[in-house]
Amino acid sequence: MLFPRDDNITIPDGWTKSGIDSGDWPFTIVMTTPLADPLIDRLLKRVNDPLVPLISLLPDDRDWFDASGPGCWEQALAITERLEKLPEQIRNSANPEDIILARLHSRDADMTASYNTTQPGMVSYAALGGRLDAPAEAANKLVQRDCLSRSFFDRLHICPQCRGSALNVREECHACRSPQIDEQAIVHHFRCGYEGLEKTFKRSDGGLQCPQCNDMLRHIGLDYDKPGSAIECQSCNSINDTPAIGFVCMGCRAWHDAAQMPVRDWFSYKMTPAGTRTLLAGGVGELAPPDRSDTFKLILQQALQHETAFQTPFQVLRGVFAGDAATQTHNLRLASRTEDLVMDVLRSALRPVDTVTRHDNGVLILLPHMDREGIEPVIAEIEQRMSEVVRTDPGLRLDILSRREAEQLLEEL
Ligand SMILES: [Zn+2]
Numbered sequence: 302m303l304f305p306r307d308d309n310i311t312i313p314d315g316w317t318k319s320g321i322d323s324g325d326w327p328f329t330i331v332m333t334t335p336l337a338d339p340l341i342d343r344l345l346k347r348v349n350d351p352l353v354p355l356i357s358l359l360p361d362d363r364d365w366f367d368a369s370g371p372g373c374w375e376q377a378l379a380i381t382e383r384l385e386k387l388p389e390q391i392r393n394s395a396n397p398e399d400i401i402l403a404r405l406h407s408r409d410a411d412m413t414a415s416y417n418t419t420q421p422g423m424v425s426y427a428a429l430g431g432r433l434d435a436p437a438e439a440a441n442k443l444v445q446r447d448c449l450s451r452s453f454f455d456r457l458h459i460c461p462q463c464r465g466s467a468l469n470v471r472e473e474c475h476a477c478r479s480p481q482i483d484e485q486a487i488v489h490h491f492r493c494g495y496e497g498l499e500k501t502f503k504r505s506d507g508g509l510q511c512p513q514c515n516d517m518l519r520h521i522g523l524d525y526d527k528p529g530s531a532i533e534c535q536s537c538n539s540i541n542d543t544p545a546i547g548f549v550c551m552g553c554r555a556w557h558d559a560a561q562m563p564v565r566d567w568f569s570y571k572m573t574p575a576g577t578r579t580l581l582a583g584g585v586g587e588l589a590p591p592d593r594s595d596t597f598k599l600i601l602q603q604a605l606q607h608e609t610a611f612q613t614p615f616q617v618l619r620g621v622f623a624g625d626a627a628t629q630t631h632n633l634r635l636a637s638r639t640e641d642l643v644m645d646v647l648r649s650a651l652r653p654v655d656t657v658t659r660h661d662n663g664v665l666i667l668l669p670h671m672d673r674e675g676i677e678p679v680i681a682e683i684e685q686r687m688s689e690v691v692r693t694d695p696g697l698r699l700d701i702l703s704r705r706e707a708e709q710l711l712e713e714l
Pocket residue numbers: 460461462463464465550551552553554555
């Protein structure tokens with residue numbers, strides 16, 4: 302399919318022209334002139350097939366294109382030949398994990414991360430052709446399934462408000478956070494002991510005049526020295542030893558202190574032999590999270606029985622990530638990292654006999670042989686460790702479940 306349509310283009314042997322709705326598969330979209338990103342995006346949404354190759358007759362190194370310039374027809378042909386051999390399920394799968402496997406296989410490519418300033422996250426994967434919204438999340442799931450292996454690419458700060466990584470890192474005044482600051486030398490007059498910013502000394506020919514004793518300072522090392530420097534704000538005149546560090550998000554304009562800035566690790570990915578096998582066997586299939594609640598269910602069942610039979614008390618804590626709704630929806634990337642940290646903290650704060658599992662938007666904790674009095678210090682301990690270890694407050698709220706609630710929970714699991 303030629304886009305935009307151009308009847309003067311000679312099609313190589315073996316190719317036929319077709320329209321978008323012709324029903325032929327696989328086909329190739331051939332871009333005859335360079336188009337702006339939004340137009341390409343719209344076209345691809347219309348085609349609505351993340352596997353279809355897109356080539357450009359003119360050289361173009363944007364992620365969209367599988368190939369461009371001379372030789373692009375041959376490369377597209379190679380891709381379509383590999384696509385034709387894929388199982389039907391994979392071709393029609395809307396699961397991002399399947400799409401990644403199918404694209405890497407058909408493009409015979411790795412999912413290599415590179416910086417891309419056209420993306421809010423500042424990183425993209427050319428092999429995916431801009432067809433997936435959150436490729437790293439899906440790729441990380443494939444790593445868990447051993448279908449991909451990954452290697453570290455880079456760690457980027459992300460804006461806590463919009464999750465973007467287009468950030469300006471700057472030195473600022475501690476008092477008013479203006480970036481308009483200057484470093485000034487400090488001058489120390491030996492004879493009278495006065496120490497102050499160099500600009501407080503009047504400069505006259507041959508030296509500096511001490512503002513305290515009016516003596517002239519002529520020889521550094523003999524009359525005076527410069528023991529260091531200070532940061533002076535041009536905006537509010539405050540003076541500090543060091544500048545503060547602040548981040549300004551160029552996406553949403555929010556300002557953040559360096560200490561509040563979460564980071565995100567990016568990886569490059571490679572298909573493993575298991576990945577190829579999964580692909581050729583039809584893909585990972587429906588998006589169903591692996592069921593981790595099973596063991597928890599059994600243990601909870603047992604705890605309830607033991608309490609009834611032997612009066613051995615147990616406690617169940619339900620933890621919910623209670624960040625605001627906006628954070629939760631935009632939060633997926635950060636959330637998984639933060640939640641991993643939270644799980645680490647929980648495991649370290651609990652006894653080896655306690656069980657932790659993820660559940661809905663939070664966690665479940667079962668503490669056998671524990672009465673109501675014993676649980677409060679445990680919660681305090683968890684909260685303490687959490688504040689020490691987890692930099693971005695995950696807003697985890699822990700509730701103690703009553704026996705009735707624990708029984709209800711058993712029904713839900
Ligand atoms: Zn932002």
